[in-house]
Amino acid sequence: MSRLNERQIQERNISLYTWSNYLNSGVLIWTVITLYYLWRGLNYFDIALVQSFGAIATAVLEIPTGWVSDHYGHHRVLKLAALSRFLALVILTLANNLFLMIVSEFLFALANASQSGAGSAFLFESVSFVTTEDDKSKPYALVLSRITGVQSVIRIAVRLVAPLLFDINPLIPFLISIFIYLFSCFLATEYKNSKHVGVSCNVHPLLIECSIKNIFRKIFINIKKFITVFKNLIKNRFFLVLCAVSSISLVMVSNYSQFVAPNLESMGFDIKFYGIVTAAVSLGELFGSRLIAFFIKRYSESYESYFSNNLCGSLSIEVRLIFTIALFMAILLLFYGNFSSIALCIFVYIAINLLSTMLSILLSKQMNQVANSTNRATLLSVSNQIDEITAVVFDPIIGFGLDAAGFGVVYICLGCLAIVILSLILAYCVLQANSKNLIRSVCQMHR
Secondary structure, three states: OOHHHHHHHHHHHHHHHHHHHHHHHOOOHHHHHHHHHHHOOOOHHHHHHHHHHHHHHHHHHHHHHHHHHHHHOHHHHHHHHHHHHHHHHHHHHHOOOHHHHHHHHHHHHHHHHHHHHHHHHHHHHHHHHHOOOOOOHHHHHHHHHHHHHHHHHHHHHHHHHHHHHHHHOOOHHHHHHHHHHHHHHHHHOOOOOOOOOOOOOOOOOOHHHOOHHHHHHHHHHHHHHHHHHHHHHHOOHHHHHHHHHHHHHHHHHHHHHHOHHHHHHHOOOOHHHHHHHHHHHHHHHHHHHHHHHHHHHHOHHHOOOOEOOOOOOOEOHHHHHHHHHHHHHHHHHHHOOOOOOHHHHHHHHHHHHHHHHHHHHHHHHHHHHHOOOOOHHHHHHHHHHHHHHHHHHHHHHHHHHHHHOOHHHHHHHHHHHHHHHHHHHHHHHHHHHHHHHHHHHHHHHHO
16 A cells, blocks of 8 residues: 555545534534433433433443554444444434433443544544644644534534424434434445554454464453553553543533523523524634634644743643633533523523633643554543543432532532632642752752
């Protein structure tokens, strides 16, 4: 295979992956998913239980799927994700009891776990192969920002239409989404792998001819390698800091976002116009993706490392921005559910989603920059597993709290907790930065 052909393969992969993400952004169900669960007879605690099961399944599957992706090809795992997502939605559309909803949630969990590490690694390595820049993370972040921006535009239309269709018949958005996921499956079948990027070892064509003994020996060796990789990953303090911030932001965003619709409805808001609200949210996400793209272009030289290179011990610009965004999200969360004004609630909703978009791009870039090509999907899967474990803990508590005490009390408590934890992590990072720079200063003095 010539290098030109391999370059064409990677460019095609980027295009296919981009269009697949655009298609998935056109899925209608996520705008009205909580309303659908309530329509099916679930309460907030039941919804939290379903999602907690999904989070548990995702946490269990994250690292194995990431490891499989690293060793047998990101493209194969992405195909599995597309198929699982399609089957999950078919079952959810037909579900009329809690058991079928849990089955659907498991398949969604398999899709999310497969997509999370493999998708980011697949895109990063394809972009890295075709770019000529020394800093491969910069073009990746710009591509991701562009994808996120276009997705936000698509979601504007989706979020306008979905509540209207749901109001006509709750099943209509689900039937349309099934066809979208089916088409996404066809795109995924076109993903190709390159021997030069992304995979440390491909499936050997003669594997089927190996003896049972050799197969089990290979499995045992790979399990040992996987355990070693995992132990090395969790020792990375910067990685764990990023994981902690990611988990906190996930809890802040995912939980409140899914309950916005019923909260506004309880305040007297006509749910038919909920699409206008979500469209405004998409515009905010678009603005956030463009704003972070500007930042990346303007300050690309400033975030090569965890710490800045000056002797005052300050954190790098990007790390400071990550914590600033996360803290603003937590502060805004304090006000959510405590306004009698529908307009103010909507404003908080839009602002948090804008900040969340910026934060997710920054975190994704940093995590990919920390990883290398042989363990990138595994590393990203570790991050997502920590996110899911956090969701398992908080989702049932939040669901129970909403049924018992209402939105105001729950989100004041959640916002305060997030502020405290983020402040402690930030203090730890500052101490680490000061310690590192102090040691460097002493070493320079002794020279």
